[in-house]
Structure formats: structure tokens, C-alpha cells
Amino acid sequence: MTLRLVLVGAVLVLAMLPALNRLPADSALHVSDFIVSVTGKWITYAILALAIDLAWGYAGILSLGHGAFFALGGYAIGMHLMRLIGPRGVYGHPVLPDFMVFLGYQELPWYWLGFDHFPFAILMAVVVPGLLAGVVGYLAFRSRITGVYLSIITQALTYALMLAFFRNDMGFGGNNGFTDFKELLGMPLNTPTARSALFYASLLLLLGALWLCSWVARSKLGRVLVAIRDAESRVRFLGYDVTQHKLFVFVLSAMIAGLAGALYVPQVGIINPGEFSPGNSIEAVIWVAVGGRGTLVGALLGAFSVNALKTWLTTVAPDLWLFALGGLFVAVTLFLPRGLIGLFSKAQK
Amino acid sequence: MTPTSPTLTRRAALGGLGAALAMPALRPAFGQGAPIKVGVLHSLSGTMAISETALRDTVLMMVDWVNAKGGVMGRKVEAVVVDPASNWPLFAEKARELLQVHKVDVTFGCWTSVSRKSVLPVFEELNGMLFYPVQYEGEEESKNIFYTGAAPNQQAIPAVEYLMSKDGGEAKRIALLGTDYVYPRTTNRILRGFLKSKGIGDADIMEEYTPFGHSDWQGIVARVKRFASEGKKTAIVSTINGDANVPFYRELGNQGIKAEDIPCVAFSVGEEELAGIDTKPLVGHLAAWNYFMSIKGAPNEEFLKLWQGYIKNPKRVTNDPMEATYTGFRMWTQAVEKAKSTKVDDVRAAMIGQKLMAPCGYEEEMLPNHHLSKPVLIGEVQADGQFNIVWKTPNAVKAENWSPFIPENANRRR
Amino acid sequence: MKNLSLALGLLLWLALPARAQDAFTAALPGLAGGFGDIAASVEQLGALGDPRGLPVLRALQAGQLQKTADGRLLLPGNTDAATGQPADGAGAEAVRLNNRVRQALRGALGRLQLVSPDAAERGAAAEAIFRSRSAEDVPILQAAIAREPDAGVKARMVLALAAAQLVAPNEEAKRDAIARLGAAGTVEARALLIEARAANPSLVTAIDVSIASIERSLSIRRAAETLFQGLSLGSVLLLAALGLAVTFGVMGVINMAHGEFVMLGAYATFVVQEACRGIPWLAPWSLPLSVPAAFLVAAAAGAVLERGLIRHLYGRPLETLLMTFGVGMILQQGVRTIFGAQNREVTSPAWMQGTLMLPGGIAVTQNRLWIIVFGIAVLLLVIAAIRFTRFGLEMRAVVQNRRIAATMGIRTGRVDALTFAFGSGIAGMAGVALSQIDNVSPNLGTGYIIDSFMVVVFGGVGSLAGTLVGALTLGVVNKVLEPYAGAVLAKVFVLVAIMLFIQRRPRGLFALKGRAAES
Secondary structure, eight states: OHHHHHHHHHHHHHHHHHHHHTSOTTSTTOOOHHHHHHHHHHHHHHHHHHHHHIIIIITOOOOSOHHHHHHHHHHHHHHHHHHHHGGGSTTOOSSSOHHHHHHTOSSOOGGGTTTTSHHHHHHHHHHHHHHHHHHHHHHHHHTTOOHHHHHHHHHHHHHHHHHHHHOGGGSSOGGGOEEOOOEETTEETTSHHHHHHHHHHHHHHHHHHHHHHHHHHHSHHHHHHHHHHHOHHHHHHTTOOHHHHHHHHHHHHHHHHHHHHHHHHHHHTEEOGGGGOHHHHHHHHHHHHHHOTTSSHHHHHHHHHHHHHHHHHHHHOTTTHHHHHHHHHHHHHHHOTTHHHHHHHHHHO | OOTTSOOHHHHHHTTTHHHHHHHHHHSOOOOSSOOEEEEEEOOOSSTTHHHHHHHHHHHHHHHHHHHHTTOBTTBOEEEEEEOOTTOHHHHHHHHHIIIIISOOSEEEEOOSHHHHHHHHHHHHHTTOOEEEOSOOOOOOOOTTEEEOSOOGGGTHHHHHHHHHSTTTTOOOEEEEEEESSHHHHHHHHHHHHHHHHTTOOGGGEEEEEEOTTOOOOHHHHHHHHHHTTSSSOEEEEEEOOGGGHHHHHHHHHHTTOOTTTSOEEESSOOHHHHTTSOOGGGTTOEEEESOOTTOOSHHHHHHHHHHHHHHTOTTOOOOHHHHHHHHHHHHHHHHHHHHTSOOHHHHHHHHTTOEEEOTTSSEEEBOTTSBBOBOOEEEEEOTTSOEEEEEEOSSOBOOOSSOTTOGGGGGOOO | OHHHHHHHHHHHTTTOHHHHHHHHHHHGGGGGSOHHHHHHHHHHHHHHOOTTHHHHHHHHHTTOOEEOTTSOEEETTTEETTTOSBOOOTTOEEOOOOHHHHHHHHHHHHHHHTTOSOHHHHHHHHHHHHHHOOTTHHHHHHHHHHHOOOHHHHHHHHHHHHHHHHTSSOHHHHHHHHHHHHHHOOHHHHHHHHHHHHHOGGGHHHHHHHHHHHHHHHHHHHHHHHHHHHHHHHHHHHHHHHHHIIIIIITOOOOTTHHHHHHHHHHHHHHHHHHHHTOTTTGGGHHHHHHHHHHHHHHHHHHHHHHHTGGGGTTOHHHHHHHHHHHHHHHHHHHHHHHOSSOBOOOOOGGGSSEEEETTTEEEEHHHHHHHHHHHHHHHHHHHHHHHSHHHHHHHHHHHOHHHHHHTTOOHHHHHHHHHHHHHHHHHHHHHHHTTTSOBSTTTTHHHHHHHHHHHHHHOTTOHHHHHHHHHHHHHHHHHHHHHHHHHHHHHHHHHHHHHHHHHOTTOSSOOOSGGGOO
């Protein structure tokens, strides 16, 4: 009960941030643009953490490649944002983004078609990660690849995608990726209005994802998933189709991650292949571990606390923050197997 | 990390203890006014730490230097160091933090083009000022950025001209090797245009790209060897980035590619990179920069003394981006003094036309296009890891950030 | 004119010392001028054939020729190059070289050294003339071939003669030369022939025949070299993965800090090298010495990690994975704090530098060859340790059935620690090899971790033979694909192929039978 109150309180505080940002700068309650934009970013991270927790905490699928789904969602919206730049690019080409003009493209590659429409881009931000997760998941779960093997394969997946996206010949801007976005849905991006709008959109998605995930977790499906996590063979012998259950939750999780990425990119203003790096995916898993897996709320707590700590430490201790963060990961896995949330529930008892 | 340059933020981290004790005794007295804040936005961890930590140290050294002289306009200068950790979105976040939370007056930072592209919208939105100290591909001009490294015409083109000259070995075939990102792609595109204008056709150009940190160069070096055996004098133009250079040069040495046969000129290999390689098999290979540590003359001696004294290591090397940081910092102090203000708009106006006798031994000037005029120097690798300058331009060359060899620049929006 | 003075110089310098001396001293001052002047006088000195030119050119090549402010030239030990008398070396600075001068030097030294008493030097001279070749070299080489006792050197001279004849006017000699170059079958010979093709329209057919024959032998050689490159990449992967095959394959511990242990090994190599630097007789042995040092350092770190942290997480491989990721971060930053973020220089000993010519003209680089040898040696060591030592026996017992092993009196905790330390130590040894081909930087290990896992999973967890076959297969496939797909796509293809392969055979190439592989 207390936990729920804390959660509601936290959401309310979050919801107030953009409003407080509009207060005059000398007001005691004023919140800087920086805080708003960085919190907006953390919210999208929290959604990613939620997606990971759904797959890992409930179905026992530890994907070390969820950053790939996040990045693919980001690329989908990034392509839309690039199309919206239109003739405002450096070279003034009406259709082609600057990097394509530059690399000598004569026309838009076929896979860029349609991205000038926002609904299509959002659809792709969900469908592409979902499809990829579907294919990889189907092949893996059908062959009963579980545990660390699955982790290693998904890690290789995101690594391969990173290498591929780094290639300039892929038509996704290579190492630089997409930057210098101008507008989204008619709003110029570098304004407080756009920031607040994206912030609220992220917050809504967070709440929606939280509701969806906890609904899944509480449903019969969720209970089967937990059973699969704890004793896969037994569930199989009981006659459940384990592959389908796992596939469903894996695809759902990838889709949520894709949407999170789609909201992340307009807020940070850049998407590039670095987002596919295996380290990013592992870090995201660690947020969940730090917060406490299998609780959903723990994932949110972990994402916010680790990222806040990282933002703070990279400024106050630029030479030492890796020690602190690394130490935290070690300490949490050793001493807090249930994560930070475990502290709360212990206190409740 | 020295006790003489504590930052506000560090002080917070240290509980204000060391700084509070050390400050009054060591500092010259400063006049009225709050300290001037200088943001330092260089990666201290991750893949780029290898190159960027030296630039962080250079900025901190300059902060010490200017404070020892009594500050700027009599005000103390303070550095705010953050670690963007070689993570491009984090660069944007940290840029916003520096500008909005720490309210820095100027920022020195970035190495890779993608990090610059990532922070550029932030600096433009918040009207900040960034000094970018690394040679890059051009095709950019922001009123909020001063580019103190070379544009392609100040590095790549003169170097290739040299390779084609009698002294450089009259190369008729060029292998363009690079890491697959925007700087090599652009530079090679410009070079292709330039080579075409010199009568070298596509059949005599080989272009190959590798991923970041590529470590297995066997196949590519063997292919270059084959490419060079087509009966024309061949040279390599390398835009290979950072980490990949050590394995590349090792392979070059081991496959016996001598500078007399196939000289290799590099645009991203300086003294710092060579510090990690045994250079004896590489003597004679070339690098084109706007500064080499081996330059003679008072300005460079002063710079070297300052650096090696600051870092407390008489063997630490300097390199081109460090010199560009140094030059940028000194020009900035001059501009602030001239503008009698730290406001970005005032300083920006005062920056244009600033001149400095730079460590490279030439007077450099900040041009209206926010780039510097710089000399072009070509150095040969020596057995001791230094460069022997074999060619230089008579004067500083004006930067052309929009290359005439890129046809699209004709319809560029101005 | 040049031709004449050369012939005179070579044949008559003993009879006409005064004339040669004049020309010699006349050629010297150019060495104090600009690069163009230096190159010109080097060429003159080479053409003169005066033996006094040799020390001057050698000093120039070594960067030891000094010039004074008034334009005199000094040899090492402050002797005047023109007079041979001791001279005042105050204020003198070294004459600098550029590639144009180096090219001229190589040709000039080649001519002068053709009469050297040392066969190796004569061979090198022939090689140099082959590269610098000019029509004037023909008579010199013919004279040298006539008196050459060593067959190997003679063959090189004949080839150099062919190269020179190709640029001389004699049409008949050219046909001979073309045939001989064609028979030589080297890349260099091909380059000369292609160059000559444009200049000699009447000989095009003969040249094309020769080029075609070279192409044939080259294509076989290229295939062999690609195979070697693949094996070399494979041996690097093998080294990086072997440690993992022990810690992950045998113990089931996912150690994400594995790459950092490799990095520790590379830094141990650096430290040993620095320690040996001051001791001249020890310095050449620093690399072999660093193998045990790297093993010990990484093994100690591994033992600490296992006893301190990992043993609390047995049976929870996913948590171990996350924890060791944190450990990796700490190790990386720790090394960065101690050694700095810059690359550290680990030099290669002389026997690991350069190229080795195998029979059939297959060129292999020495360092890669040694790494293949080292990889095989380490593999044998691991197999021996597991098969034939008591520790290996206990290790196998614990893996097969921990409880029964414990009841038999085996201290399982100690065996765990030793096994993990052993695997980590092997990673450290891989670091020694990697220090020879890659950056010694804090990021060294991160580039290898995913590849290592892929090798182990592909080969079959728990099978050393699988790791070997897996690593070599990946290396060769990668290198075969590379010329067609480019380095990046080749790697992507390989990764995707492994992922698909594992779907078909989840246990990898060499699936271990029995209970050990059950997770």
C-alpha cells in the first residue's frame, strides 16, 4: 500500500516538473530546462527497463539485446524527423537528408518511403522491433535456447546490428546517425513547449506501459510465464505451449522498448549506432537488477536511480564515477538480490 | 586533479575541504566579480578517453596559466569538468547541464564529429560558445562554434599535393583507407574530386573503409600491396581513426611496406598515437598537421614548458589538437579582454580577427567563418616517435570549410 | 655522359684516383643542401663507385651524417667526409632525409654494396637495384654476376639485371628479361611488367604471356595467404576464447570481465618490458618472460574475484554476468587511473618483426606466425593441465559431480578458485599475444569479449576441441568473405550465421555428452 502511495506521489511530482519549469527563473520552485529534459530522458529509460523486466522478471528471458529494439524504435522516429527537415538542410535538397545528398544518393532508398507520415513512423517504431523480436524469439524459443545462451545470442544480435548501422552504405547516416532535427508534429523541437509535450507523452506512455505490464503480470498468462521462468520443462509437460507464451511476451516487450526509443530520440536530439552497443543493453538490464526484478516498480526505481546517479557522478567525480557505478552493480547483485525494492518490502514486513 | 585547479563541482565532491584549505594561500588576489566559468566537455572514459583526456588536461593547464597571470579582466577563471563518457547523447545532456546549471561562459570540448553534431543544437538553442579543437571534414559553420582545428584544405589537399610532387615520390595511384565515418568519407570525397582535377582517374584510386577499432589489417594491407603492383607509384592516404592505427601500422611494418615504396600519409596520427607504437619500421611515413611537437621556436618552447611542467612529466608529448586547444583558449582570453565582457554575443564579435603567434610558429587568425588560418606542415615519422618536418606552406592558409571539390556546396543554403 | 663516367668510375677508379677524387669531392657539397640537392649528390656518389662514398652514404642513411654551418660534412666521430681528417663538430646538425633521398640512397648504396665482401649485403644490394633499376645498372650487374660465388645472391642479381634490362634500350635483352621476370612470379615482377607494357608496344604479347603466368602462381599464393590470415585471426580468437572455455565452458560462470583480464595480461607485458628495459641482457627476453607474469597477474585477479565475489553467486549465472560487468568497469577505470588513458608501447622483439617467405613465395608475417604457434602451445598446455595433472583430475571430478567429489575428499571450493584462476590466467596470456598486434589501452578487452563468447558457444560449451575448431572456422570464414563483402559486413555475416547455427544446434559444434552441459 505504502509503495502505491509513493508511486502515485512520484508520478505527481514528475507531472509537475514541466509546469515548474515555466515559473520565473528566480522563483524558489523553478526547475531548469536541464532537469526537465534529463528527466524526460530518464522516463524513456524507465519504459525500457519496464520492458526488460516484463521479459526477464516474469518470463525469465534475459535479453542482452533490448537496446537494439530501443534503438530501432529510435531510428524509425529519427527517419521521420529527418524527412521533416525537408529543404531546411544544409544542401537545400527538397527530399533527401543532408547525408544522402552528400553520399551521392539520387533518390530516397525504398525503405525510407512512408516515413514522412508520422503515423507510419510510429507504427514502424513498434512493428520493426516487434518483427525482429518475433523472428529471433521464434527461432530461439523453438530450439529451446534458454538462460545464458539466449543472453549471448541477443547480445550478438545487437552487436551485429551496431556494426551494420555503422556502415555508411546502409543509408542510415553511419556513425553520425541522425541529428539536427527541426520539428515534430509542427512543433519546433528546441522549445519549452515541445519539451513539455514530449515529457508528458513519455509520462503517459510510462503509465500506459506500467498498466499493461502489470495487467499481463496479473493475468493467467502472467502466472504461466512465472511458472515457465521457474520450471520450464514442467510447464511444457503440463501441456502449455511454452514457445508461444515466451514469444508473446518477448515481442510485446520489444514493442514497448521500440516505443520508448521513439520518444527518446526527439528528446536527446540524436540517434546513432552507439545506441546498439552491447554495453548499453547490459546497463539497461542492470537498472532492472538494481531496482529489483519481477516487480515492475523496481525497474522504474532502478532506471531512475542509476541514471540520476550517473548524471550526478559524471559531473562531480568525472574521474571516479566508473568505480562508484561498477561498485554499485557489484554490491547490489551481492547484497541485494531483490534490488532496492527489496529494502522497501522488508521495511513493510 | 591538481589542487590548484579545483572546480566548483569538485569542491562539492571533496566536501570543500582541500579546496578551502589550499585556495587562499596559492591564489593571486582577484578583482571584483564572480569567477568566469569554463566548461570542459571531453570524454574521460570509454573509447575516446584515449585521445580526449589530454585535451581536458590542456584546458585545466590553461585555466591555471590564466589565473597565474591574474585571471581574465581581473576575474578568476574556473573550470567545470564533466565526463560525457564517449556517449553521444550524453554529450548533448552534459552540454545542456554546463550551459543551464553551471552557466559556463565558454566551453572547450568534443573530439569526434558526431559529438559535435550532437551538442550543436544545444549550443545554438541556448546561445553558448564552443571551441572545437580537432581537424574535421568541414561542411559546417555555426555561429556558436569556433573551429580551431584544420578544415580539409588545411590538411588533406596539401598532403596529397605533396605526395604527387617530386619530393613526395610522384605518386600516381592513391589508396584511400579510412574508418567508416563522416570525416574519412568526406575527406576522401574531396580528395577524389581533387585527384580527378589532377588527372588521376577512378581506376587509380582504391577506397576502403573499416569499422572503429578495427584490429585485423592483414587482408587490407595485402590488398594495398597488390594495388601498388600495377606499375605506377602508389601512396596511401590514411584517415584511419584512433585505436585502429596501432594495429594498422604494425601490419604495415610487418608486411614490409617501406615509406620509399609506398609512403603512407595520415591525418589522424599524431605524437600521442605514435607513443603506443614502435616507430622504427615506420620511419619515413608521413603525417599532415598544422602543428608538430618538434617545431622550433619560442612559442612552441613556451607551450612545451607549460605542458610538461603542468603534467609533471618531461617526456609527455604534445599534439595538434592540444595546440589547437591552447590557441583557442588564448584567443578567447584575448577576445574577452577586448570585449570587456563574457557575454557570448560580445565575445563572438571580438573573436573574429583575433591573432596569435601560435606554437606552430605562424601567426594564426580567427576568420569570419569561425575557422582559423593555419599553416600546413608535413612531417615524417622518426625512430623516436617524433616528426621531422619535410614540407610546410610559406604562410598560414585560410580555412575553406565549404570545399569547392564538393559540387553540392554550390546549392548550399546560406 | 653519366653512363660513361659510371663505367669509368667502376672499372678505372683504381687507375685514375685523381679523377675520381675530384668527382667525389665535387659531389659532396650537395649533401648539405636541400632535399633535391641531396638526392642528386647521392645519385652521383652511387654512379661514381668510389669506395669512400660508402661510409658517407651509410652515415646519411643512419641519420648520422652531420653538416656544419659553413657547409662541411662530418662522419660519425667528427671526421671530415671530404678530407678524412678529424674536424670540429661544434654546432653541426644531422642531415635530414625524405623519401626521395631514401629512394636515391637505396639505389646508390645498392651499387656500392654490390662489391661488398658480405653475401647478405650483396643480396640486399641486388634487391635495392631491383627496385631502383636504371639502364646504367646493366653493366655493373653483369660484372657482379660474373664474379658472384653465392647461388642465392646470384639469382637475386639476375632478377635485378632483368629489371634493369627492361628499362635499357636493348630489345633482345628485354625479351629475355620479360621471360625471366615472368618465371619469378612475384608481385614486384608483375609491377615492373605492367609498367613496361605501356612503354614497349612491340613487346606487348610477350609481356602479357609473362603477366598471365605470374597471375596464375599469384592466385594460388593468394589463396594460401588468405588461409594464413584466417588461421591467424582464428588463433587470436582461440587465445581470447580459451580462458572463457574454461571459466564459462567448464564452470558455467559468465565472466563479462574476461576481456579485462586479457587487458591485464597486456599491461603485465608492458610492465615486464619496462622493468627489463634497464637490464641489457634481459631486454630481448622480456616478451617470453611476460607470459608467466601475465598468467600470474590475471590468475591472481581471477582468484580474488572468484573467492571474493563469484562464489557467492554460484547457480545464478545471470547475476554473475551483471556483477562481472561491474567488475569490468572498475578494472578498466582502475587501469586508466594507474597507467593513463593513452596507449602504452609494447615493442616487438626482432624475431617477431617482418615477413617470412615460405616455400612457394608465400609471405607470412612473423608476429602472426608466432601467435599461431603460441595459440597452439597454450591450447596444448590447457589440455595437458586438464588431462594429466591432479588439479585437472579434481577439476573434472567437481564438474561431473560436485557432491560425490566432495565426499571423496576433494576441497571443491579450492578447486573452483583454482579453475577460475586458471581460466583467467589463460586470458592473461592471450593479452601477451594481443599486445603484439593491438593497442595496449584500457579498452583492449572490450573488442574481444563478444567474439570470444561466440566462439565458445559455436564450438560447443565445455569442449576444448570445439573451441579450437570454432575459432579457426570463424577466422577463416571471416577472411575469405572479407575481400567480397568488406571487413564490416563479413563480420556481420559471420555473427548472423552463428546465431542461425545455434538455432539448429543449440549445443554447438561439439556438444558435450553427459550431464555436465545441463544448465
